[in-house]
Amino acid sequence: MKPSAFEYFAPHTVKEAVELLEKYEDEAKILAGGQSLVPIMNFRLGRPEVLIDINNIKDLDYIKEEEDHLLIGALTRERDLELSPLVKEKCPILVEAVSFVGHVAIRNRGTIGGSLVHADPSSELPTVICCLEGEMRVVGPSGERTLEPEEFFLTYLTTSLEPSEILVEIKIPTLPQNTRWSFVELSRRVGDFAVVGVATLLFMEEGGVCKEARIALGGVASTPIRAEEAEEVLAGQKITDALIEKAGEEAAEATETEPDYHASAEYRKEMARVFVQKGLHEALSRVKGGK
């Protein structure tokens, strides 16, 4: 099908975009990469009265390093994240996660901000941002605020952004040397949404002890979730196969899966266990700054 008619604006600044959002509120949708919004409009599942195309706001397209974190403009294309030597060096898990998003032609247009705001719990960027404890900087008529993943993702396709707010920047910590990491997922075909996606970070101490473990899962609840019990199993420990086994079981317990077209609830839960274990094994074989 074709989208229904809408009024189109293409502001050049965040200020203009916020003014338009303030004026039209719920009637308006922001168009970034359009890789989720336009299919919804083509199917007429969504019929926004007003589209605010932010592709001309060039100030929102950047990747830079500041002290111990990366600052990424919301309009940064997924493909640019994937190809960025800076991201690869400072936060390789993000490059790995984004490489699972759709196909190159999708990543050429799709943006980090668009993916996060769309908040599909099966998609890779929300999951990895949850694991990294990234922060979302949003701007509205009365100023700006910063949101952590737990505050930002509310439920399926829903964030805590107000109708007149816009996501402008994502702040991601750079990973210390020797951090172990992985991003693994189960999907039916290359490029499909994940049945289960798992982001794993292991912060290591001298002597091979895991100081802190972070495991985030996508596709198993209404938002990406952290498997806190599984993380506790690993924290302060030398990681063994037995601990990995246990962590997988704890993570599966944390899921709140619902059956859908792709998988039954039981299957998703079981795959959460399997993929958390797979993610941990893979993380142990990968070191930031190493080969």
Next chain:
Amino acid sequence: MTERRRIVVKVNGMPYEREVEARRLLVDFLRDDLELIGTHVGCEHGICGACTILFNGRAARSCLMFAVQADGAEVMTIEGLAEDGKLHPIQEAFQEHHGLQCGFCTPGMLMTSYEFLNENSDPSEEEVRKTISGVLCRCTGYKQVIDSVMAAAAEMKGK
């Protein structure tokens, strides 16, 4: 609501000036307004890849963009591949290796391969498989498509 906008788009090196409704999809603009019907409309939600074009040098689904967004941009379609009536090496390879049957997905296959081979002059078959997985073909089983892209890579590298 049906306001029309004047846009100027360069397609295959030729500037076109047209008035379009904001909701006009880029693929429909190319096919219906410019009568460049080489680009195909398949699924209209970005899955099948038949409508893949190059937008400012990068592969994009033209069913997921609006024509108004192409104002001032450079678009390349399948019609821009051959030069002076001579087929591009990718097109020749698809012809030679039977990389198509019904031809519906072919514009997407060619434009996807074009971007890919420009960035990877010496691809592995694995990389080609992954790239081609972004375009759905329901005829060939992909084997001949992969053979075609590998042959095109060899040909282009030899030049």
